[in-house]
Amino acid sequence: MAEPVITSPHAESKRPFLTEQRRSRITAYTFISPFFILFSIFGLYPIFFTFYLSFFKWDALNPMKFVGFKNYDLVTSDPTFWISFTNTLIMGLMGTVPQVMLALLLAVLLHSGMTKFKKTFRILYFMPNITSIVAVTLVFSTLFGNNGMINWMLNGLGLDSVAFNSGWWGVKIAISTMVMWRWTGYNAILFLSGLQSIPMDLYEAARIDGANRRQQLFSITLPLLKPFIIFVSLQSTIGALQLFTEPYVFLGQAGTGSTRQEGITMVTYLYSEAFRNGFFGTAAATAVMLFLVTILFSILNMLISRGAVGDTGGKKA
Amino acid sequence: MKKVKHLALTLASIMLVGSLAACGGNNNAGNNATKENTGNNAASTNAPATEEASAEPAEKVELSFWTLGNVNYEELANEYTKEHPNVTIKIQNTGDQTAHHNNLTTALSAGSGAPDIFQLEIGFMERFISAQDKFYNLNDLGAKDIQANYLDWKWKQASSIDGSFQLGLPTDIGPTVVYYRTDLAEAAGLPSDPEGFSAAIDTWDKFAAVAKAYKDKTGKYFSDLTDLTYNALRDQSEDEIYFSKADGKFIGDTNPQVKKAYDFTVKGIQEGWISNYLLWSPEWGQGMSDGSFAVVMGPAWMAGNIKSNAPDSSGKWKIAQLPEGAGNWGGSFITLPKEGKHPKEAYDFISWLVNKDNQLESFKTKGLMPSIPALYEDPAFVDFKDDFFGGQQTAVEFGKAANRVKPVYYGPLHDQTDTFFKNALKNVIEKKADPAKEWDDAVKQAKTLAERS
Numbered sequence: 001m002a003e004p005v006i007t008s009p010h011a012e013s014k015r016p017f018l019t020e021q022r023r024s025r026i027t028a029y030t031f032i033s034p035f036f037i038l039f040s041i042f043g044l045y046p047i048f049f050t051f052y053l054s055f056f057k058w059d060a061l062n063p064m065k066f067v068g069f070k071n072y073d074l075v076t077s078d079p080t081f082w083i084s085f086t087n088t089l090i091m092g093l094m095g096t097v098p099q100v101m102l103a104l105l106l107a108v109l110l111h112s113g114m115t116k117f118k119k120t121f122r123i124l125y126f127m128p129n130i131t132s133i134v135a136v137t138l139v140f141s142t143l144f145g146n147n148g149m150i151n152w153m154l155n156g157l158g159l160d161s162v163a164f165n166s167g168w169w170g171v172k173i174a175i176s177t178m179v180m181w182r183w184t185g186y187n188a189i190l191f192l193s194g195l196q197s198i199p200m201d202l203y204e205a206a207r208i209d210g211a212n213r214r215q216q217l218f219s220i221t222l223p224l225l226k227p228f229i230i231f232v233s234l235q236s237t238i239g240a241l242q243l244f245t246e247p248y249v250f251l252g253q254a255g256t257g258s259t260r261q262e263g264i265t266m267v268t269y270l271y272s273e274a275f276r277n278g279f280f281g282t283a284a285a286t287a288v289m290l291f292l293v294t295i296l297f298s299i300l301n302m303l304i305s306r307g308a309v310g311d312t313g314g315k316k317a
Numbered sequence: 318m319k320k321v322k323h324l325a326l327t328l329a330s331i332m333l334v335g336s337l338a339a340c341g342g343n344n345n346a347g348n349n350a351t352k353e354n355t356g357n358n359a360a361s362t363n364a365p366a367t368e369e370a371s372a373e374p375a376e377k378v379e380l381s382f383w384t385l386g387n388v389n390y391e392e393l394a395n396e397y398t399k400e401h402p403n404v405t406i407k408i409q410n411t412g413d414q415t416a417h418h419n420n421l422t423t424a425l426s427a428g429s430g431a432p433d434i435f436q437l438e439i440g441f442m443e444r445f446i447s448a449q450d451k452f453y454n455l456n457d458l459g460a461k462d463i464q465a466n467y468l469d470w471k472w473k474q475a476s477s478i479d480g481s482f483q484l485g486l487p488t489d490i491g492p493t494v495v496y497y498r499t500d501l502a503e504a505a506g507l508p509s510d511p512e513g514f515s516a517a518i519d520t521w522d523k524f525a526a527v528a529k530a531y532k533d534k535t536g537k538y539f540s541d542l543t544d545l546t547y548n549a550l551r552d553q554s555e556d557e558i559y560f561s562k563a564d565g566k567f568i569g570d571t572n573p574q575v576k577k578a579y580d581f582t583v584k585g586i587q588e589g590w591i592s593n594y595l596l597w598s599p600e601w602g603q604g605m606s607d608g609s610f611a612v613v614m615g616p617a618w619m620a621g622n623i624k625s626n627a628p629d630s631s632g633k634w635k636i637a638q639l640p641e642g643a644g645n646w647g648g649s650f651i652t653l654p655k656e657g658k659h660p661k662e663a664y665d666f667i668s669w670l671v672n673k674d675n676q677l678e679s680f681k682t683k684g685l686m687p688s689i690p691a692l693y694e695d696p697a698f699v700d701f702k703d704d705f706f707g708g709q710q711t712a713v714e715f716g717k718a719a720n721r722v723k724p725v726y727y728g729p730l731h732d733q734t735d736t737f738f739k740n741a742l743k744n745v746i747e748k749k750a751d752p753a754k755e756w757d758d759a760v761k762q763a764k765t766l767a768e769r770s
Contacts, residue, residue, distance in 0.1 A: 276732065
């Protein structure tokens with residue numbers, strides 16, 4: 001921008017450097033630059049700083065001390081980290097797989113069955129997602145409390161109380177239920193918009209050819225919904241790996257329960273390393289590993305959902 | 318023409334970017350007004366300590382003050398600024414402890430954005446007391462002269478081990494007592510007056526016997542939950558709890574009081590007189606109001622929680638002394654981060670804020686238990702009667718407890734380590750886990766954590 005006119009090094013071109021095209025390009029980039037500038041300050045810089053920080057020992061107040069790969073050693077040799085890793089995977093599966101299926105079912109129902117109150121249902125579906133997670137979790141904490149409503153109902157049916165606050169599966173069931181409640185409706189809306197993008201004449205043609213509802217579902221709906229299924233499951237996978245607020249609030253009512261082994265996730269582990277223990281180096285190392293795990297699972301997820309949906313449909317995309 | 322238009326657009330977008338970036342910068346440093354101050358008071362900031370002794374600041378001084386939770390410091394600050402027209406105090410209050418202290422950590426490590434005055438909770442003391450270069454030493458500003466006014470153990474919580482560095486001035490304290498339901502005690506044939514009740518449980522063995530008898534007679538729980546039962550004994554440790562004062566090593570497995578606290582809670586679980594509520598849960602609050610348990614062992618400020626959880630049970634509660642001594646839970650300090658440019662003016666204000674009259678005021682309006690022992694005999698404090706506690710002179714009881722508190726060293730990982738033991742107890746009560754194995758696991762986890770620091 002500093003020099004208005006620069007002649008091109010190529011002798012044959014006598015055109016000025018700032019051609020009309022170039023100028024409009026510069027204008028365009030300048031216009032979108034706020035995003036990139038802000039992103040590099042608040043997004044990119046922290047990312048690189050995290051990598052850098054993972055090689056140092058630091059409590060955020062005293063000077064940083066270089067320790068090489070020691071932080072990674074400490075994290076990978078900590079059994080709690082591996083518990084948090086398996087917890088994240090288990091709760092991820094428990095929270096997303098049934099949830100995505102349920103969302104798809106709800107979307108199909110809403111799309112085909114219901115004609116009345118469609119808008120009302122859509123709003124109802126979406127409500128859980130815009131409610132504050134902390135508020136949601138507090139409500140669910142009451143339901144899943146030791147003397148809460150769910151145990152009361154179980155007792156009423158003649159069953160024993162479940163230790164939702166400390167049982168290995170109890171905690172996971174409680175947390176996955178919160179995740180499901182929050183995301184099912186949201187994903188159903190995404191699926192619904194996918195369903196609405198499928199042209200109706202395909203179904204008409206299929207009906208004329210004598211295809212039944214089941215055949216229509218597997219040969220038209222699912223294959224054409226594939227991009228949405230991939231998107232939803234990818235998003236859910238990433239969301240599941242970043243699970244934090246639900247276990248943190250649900251188990252952390254005294255500010256202490258969040259590191260309970262039954263419900264600790266990778267992000268709660270990271271958080272407590274940094275902000276409770278003051279070990280920012282190991283927290284950064286955890287973040288880097290979480291990043292790698294997320295990439296790995298995203299790739300896996302793409303491969304699986306591509307394969308699975310591709311096989312059920314006759315058409316390869 | 319087109320050229321001009323392009324240029325204008327480009328300039329506009331550059332300005333837009335610039336202003337956005339500026340916004341970001343401001344917000345970052347944003348919470349306080351140090352920036353405004355540095356410009357106006359450049360002259361006075363350069364040599365704050367060498368100014369005249371205690372006269373009014375000649376120029377206008379603005380102090381930012383981050384307060385925590387339910388305090389009356391805003392009202393007190395207004396009063397102060399009326400008497401000192403050249404001082405303005407900007408208060409920013411946060412309810413969330415962790416966020417409050419994390420904000421300061423961020424500001425201190427970034428080197429900008431910290432307030433002139435910061436209210437520091439004892440639970441976070443260890444994090445900051447090692448970062449002495451980030452705070453003013455209050456002893457340099459005259460804190461030594463007022464040390465004798467405050468409870469010795471409270472003062473020492475904010476001192477370096479050799480006492481030369483003073484990080485903060487004491488505000489309220491949290492001496493622990495027993496809150497009990499008089500109606501339930503009477504029904505079970507226990508003495509319902511505070512003296513009688515305290516005497517009936519004056520050792521932990523007696524407490525356990527009373528609790529078991531209560532359970533056998535009424536079929537109800539005696540103590541509300543594992544955490545508070547454990548805390549009551551843990552806080553009676555001698556000098557140190559989980560970490561050694563001398564070298565910071567983990568000693569929780571060899572501290573007899575920690576083991577005693579653990580075993581006592583396990584005994585309560587096994588004999589069935591500790592109920593399985595979760596601390597702070599709504600059901601726990603409900604239990605207070607419908608009498609599911611007879612006692613709550615907690616600090617002075619727990620009175621506020623009981624009142625708000627169980628307003629209908631007003632008049633049925635009283636306060637007695639814990640067996641074998643008291644502990645302390647909570648209470649804060651007022652500190653001066655070094656980024657502040659007016660340490661002298663700030664110190665004048667904070668030493669006024671925590672003086673005798675104002676601590677009495679804070680007790681009356683917000684129930685904050687003073688850290689000035691002289692007040693415990695002051696009629697204005699002693700004669701205060703609380704209808705919720707059946708017209709009991711609660712201040713007397715809290716004062717008694719405060720004088721029984723022995724200072725303990727916590728260490729930077731106290732809270733996390735404590736969690737391991739609390740979780741072990743929770744496993745014992747909820748999963749019927751083996752107490753000995755849970756103890757070993759907790760010790761192992763604590764050692765793993767301690768190795769990292």
